[in-house]
Amino acid sequence: MTAETDPHRHAHAHEHASLGEHAHGHDHEHPQPAHGDDEVDAGWIAIEHLHYAYPDGFEALRGVDLTISRGEKVALVGPNGAGKSTLVLHLNGINRPSHGSVRVAGLAVDERSVRRIRAEVGLVFQDPDDQLFSPTVFDDVAFGPLHMGVPTAEIHRRVERALEAVGMGGSERRLPFHLSIGQRKRVALATVLSMDPSVLVFDEPSAGLDPRGRRQLIELLRALEQTVVVATHDMRLVAEVLPRTIVMDGGVVVADGPTDAILADAVLLERHGLEGA
């Protein structure tokens, strides 16, 4: 991997950037030399004592502690209502902790950092139609960087690269609503990749895919170099792609370990409404 394609290259620059308004989340005009910070890498996502209550008072997260290192691929599983969505919406600042803290790439997720965090963490929704709203594929994939103030030539490079990465190279002029569901899902991922994020969070990525689309998704997830978190009920996908599994139930983490060990624990799976692969 070259510095040019390294999705993490700019992340550390953020720590040293001023806290004031930053023209773009990624400082491409002033690239910082890549340097390792083992502590930040080990806690690329660092969640401490996270509690979250919805406005109606319902406490959906009741003390979550979680550390995910840079480049890890992690499954987030658990029955409906476990708190998975509530948790992942903290990773890019859509939800804010009632108590506790969330850090991504060494940055506390809060009011001041939210702009940079949104570029750092890409959320890929279950339904691509929640992510695609432009007349052409190009416009959708260019939307994020355009709004971050990325220069035009760089936007074209990023769109091309993001579409290549999802196997949709050359589809810039196509109309998103003419594409198949599998293709729309891949373009939805490209809309997030074009932001050059270091973390990708997927919500049920295999839902609605036929076997071929599913196979392509698995190849794609395997090839990603970013830190990847996948919230899913698809335990076969988990077994094939994600070496670590976090089980949530009732707003807390009830198990966290190697996927093989979690999937072999029939009692644990049964207790939390999960099926083995």
Ligand code: ADP
């Ligand atoms: P999961 O993604 O694991 O299915 P969620 O994070 O969506 O779980 O939900 C966790 C809990 O929070 C559930 O009990 C759900 O009913 C509740 N919840 C979700 N959204 C809201 C909301 N807007 N207001 C109140 N409670 C909510």
